[in-house]
Amino acid sequence: MRKLCVFFSLAFLLCTVVSAQSPTGNIAGKVVTVDGKPAEGVTLIIKSLNRIAIADNNGIFNIQKVQPGTYTLVVSLVSHKDVEEQVTVTAGQTAKVDFKLELSDQELNEVVVIANKSSFKSNRMSGSLRLQTPILEAPQNIQVVTAKLINDQQIFDMLEGVTRNVSGATKIEHWDNYARITMRGSNIAAFRNGMNVSTTWGPLTEDMSMVERIEFVKGPAGFMLSNGDPSGFYNVVTKKPSGRNKGEVSVSMGSFDLYRATADLDGKISKDGKLLYRLNVMGQMKGYHRQFDYNNRYSIVPVLKYLVDDKTSVTLEYTHQFSEVNVIGSNYLFSKRGYADQPKSMTTAEANLSPTTMNDRSILAIFDHKLNNDWKFTAQVAYFNYKQIGASLWPIKFQQANDSFMQRGISIWDVLGTTKVGQMFMNGKVQTGNVVHKILGGLDMSNKEYYHDWNQGAALGDSNFNVYAPKYGLATAPVFDRSKDLRERGVRYYNAYTGFYAQDEIGLFDERVRLTIAGRYTTLKSGDVYNGDYKNSKFTPRLGLSVSLDKNTAFYALFDQSFLENYGSDWQGKSFDPITGNNLEFGLKKDWMAGKWNSAISFYQITRNNVLTQDDEHAKVVNGDTIGWFQRPTGEQRTRGIEVDIRGQIARGLDVVVNYAFTEAKITKDSDPKVIGNQVAGSSRHVQNAWINYRVDRGALNGFGISLGYQVQAKRSPWYSFDNSENSLPDYFRLDGSLSYQKEKIGFNLVLNNLLNKYLYSGAPYTWGGYFYWQAEPGTNARFSVSYRF
Structure with a gap:
């Protein structure tokens, strides 16, 4: 470790050396x-x-x-x-x-x-967020993770370090297919190009080769972007044609047999420049720090855009992502004694298990038409198809006589799901005297139907699998019956919504004061095979105020509500009422040095009703063994917090991302008085991150860069269940760094993660099983990438 510190110190000193020039x-x-x-x-x-x-x-x-x-x-x-x-x-x-x-x-x-791919900060939000207002003037906390940041940190997918760039956002656990991100006390929804793609267990996380930027919208925003959690959502914006002939290829290698290649081609097809294209391809073979584990992926994302005239365009985007992993759940460790008492390389999987494969295909069509200089109409439709064939691992039980021995269980986990989304909206500007109206209105529709089969299971090996001295190669996996169509043998999850919304942002006093009045009427439809379909409707208002104290400083205040479905049913087979929420927030945003860097501070309180949690009193028991659990709604959860974000270039060549969040998330009402006052499962009271990059832009060292970053989480509660006991997770600290060099068209980037080689993990006590589970991150590991732009 000393050698690494000396190495980075010398590299930083070298960055200050500038040779004599003409x-x-x-x-x-x-x-x-x-x-x-x-x-x-x-x-x-x-x-x-x-x-x-x-x-x-x-x-x-x-x-x-x-x-x-x-x-x-x-x-x-x-x-x-x-x-x-x-x-x-x-x-x-x-x-x-x-x-x-x-x-x-x-x-x-x-x-x-x-x-603009050259900055850690962005002044504007993408068109998929539908607003015409710059981020500085929007009455909401919106943070953007730019392509520059993603590339600098060598983030390959949403399961990796994206959240370090946003105050209060943390990644908890995953199943190798989708990212579970918590912010402001709850799991936030996943959006892609302004469409809610969240499902019960999905979608397949986006590979960064197809991503232009990631926008974290904090607090409810249902009026503009369909249904979302009261805590917010993240919106992945995929790459679209730029109309300029250019391209980039990259090759990466790293620890645990990582081999990866990407290509990004962008340009014009027709001579008149009306037909544009963008093609992103990626191939990856990746091992893990765990035995027998792997994640092999590829993606193909072609996009066509046709400029009908200077007012109208049509865009078609197809996405195909494929992932192959050992067995879902093989990234978990289990113990009766407590957390982290086994090496990070430990696994409960076997080398001879059949892989789990995931195919994620989607098609997106966008129609844009500019009616005049002030008004624009947009319509977009998308179809998502997700197919998974595989199995999952989870313990059946530990032996009573010897807590070293565990009976492993393996069950089928096949998934077939479709999501259909349609959106139409119009935004424009009208001026009446000295008052400016920025108007937004539209229609959102979505239909999601998923089938999961986890109903076939068996023991894997015998009950003498020793979690402290494992012996592999003695177990044979069962053969599952897939003779019936998944729609016949699977459990059906269905939800849909229709929403109408309208917003008027009223600009007063030369638009230095902006008053937002908005409302949305949403109808939810949900159901499953146990209790059929049900329907709920609700009107949710929104009031916002943004005041420019000067051209670089804005104060905002916001009241908003949310309304979204709850999946599944309770132990009696009854469906749950929808989640409702209120958000009260105010904050201050400021651009510094003519916009080279900015800061934002926000204070908020969110009240969420009918949030689901583990039902400890009712479990699924077969032949005396507990094999599953039910959920129940809590009465009310309240989250209060403070968030601070700083990003951009604070000095010549010095770009930073620094953020901090204090989050107090508690259960405030419940039918069980014992849980009132408990910290909400999955939340962290303190989260603080930093990423600092210095790049020389002149002299003999022109193009050389060095980065250093850390992540801190304190007072973490387990994701699955938390009773304010000693089972809370320990504080988290991770240190990473990188060295890079850009010489005209060619670039080199070496990233070292977990420099201190700490044992880092997230997990929870499994109450009804009587044991602990956790996912361990790798120790010190490296990635080296070479890219070429043309």
Whole structure:
């Protein structure tokens, strides 16, 4: 460990060395839109030098230390013609050049979101969030994980370190297929391109090769994005065609036999530039720190976009993701004595078990039409198909006489699911005197039907599997009967919703004060094979206020409600009432150094009703053995908290992401008085993260970078069940770092995770089974990637 610390210290010192250079000049100017507003966040490129600059909040840019000569300066515009200008640089002088774009401020939104990949921060949200307001002025806490951050940290999928970049977000456990992310005291919903894709156990987590950015929306936002948990959701925005001919390929290798390759191709198909394409492919073979474990994946994501004219476009996107793992549940460890008393390499799986395969296919169609400069109509439909063939591992029981011995169980786990989503919405702007109205209205529809078969099970080996001295190769897996269609043998889960919503953001006093009035009427339909279908409807209002104290500082306040389905049934076969929630929040946002970095602080209280929790009094018992459990609704949960987020470039070459969250999540009402006051399962009272990257942009070390980051979680409660006992999880600290080098078109990135080689895990006591379970993270491990842009 000392050698690693010395290595990073020397590397950081080397970053400050700059060799002597010949006299240079600067290029500076301003970019504005056709309506005269600053074109903040647009990307400018010096073609021959591969130098990039980003216009600040005032549309101003300044490219320093440019060698004398004549260059072509390009303003990069997604799905629009690039704007080019010749500029001559003279030593010791600043060349002035200004640009006026043939775009309105509203049209600039998608250009900035998709084109700017050079920053840890973003000023604007994607079009899939439907709002026309910049993030600074929105009456809600929205945090964006950019492509730059994802690449810098070498995050390969949502199961990895995405949450470290957002205050209060933590990943708990997973089944190798979907990410379970907790924020503000509860499990948040997964969205893709503005569509709720969450299911009971899904969807297959997105590989980062297909991802443009990830937007974490905190608090309810059902008025604009279908149904979601009162704590918020994360929205994965996939890559779309930019209209520029470019590409990138990368190859990665790392610990535990990691081999990975990706390709991202982007450009024009037709000579007139109307037919665009984007193709992302990925292949990966990956082992684990656990014996016999693996996760082999590939994905193919082609996208076509046709620009009918300057007002209308049609986009078609197909996604195929495949994953093959050993057996679901093989990433868990079990003990009667307590947490973490077995090595991280331990497993209850066998080498000869048949793999579990997961196929996730979807198709997305988007129709965009600009009625005029102020109004735009969007319609999109998607079809998702998920198929899983495999099995899962879980203990049947431990021996009473000797708690070292466990009877392993294996059961079939096949899944077949379909999700259909349709959305239509219109947003625009109307001015009445000195009052500006930004109006949004639309219709959302969704239908999800999933079949799960876990009804066939058997013992794996005998009852003498020693969790402290395991012997493998003695067990034979059963053969499951798949002769019937999964729709016949599986348990059906079904839910659907229809929602109508409307919002008016009223701009007063030259839009320095913005009052949001919105409402949504939602009808939920849910059901399963036990209790049939049921239906509930509710109107949920939203009131927001955002006040610009100056052009870089905004205060906001928000009241919002949520309404979403509860899956399953209780021990009597009765369905659950929907989850309802109230959110009260206020905060302060500020851009610093003309938008190079920003800060946000928020205070909130969320009240959630009818949240499901473990029903300890009723368990499923077969032949004297407990094989499952039921759930019951709690009366009320209340979460209060404070969140702080800082991100962006705080000094030349120094980009940071720093965040902190205090979360007090408690059960406040319940039919069982003993649980009142308990910390909500899965929540962490304190979460603090940092990621710091320094990159040299001149001299002999130009392109060299170093990063260091850590994650801290304190007072963690187990995800499954928590009674405020000594069974809480220990505090969590993880330290990571990276070294990188970018030389024109080629880049190198070495990431070292868990530098301190700590035993890190998450888990819970399994009350009705009388034992503990947990998932252990790998010790110190490395990844090395080489990328080439063209």
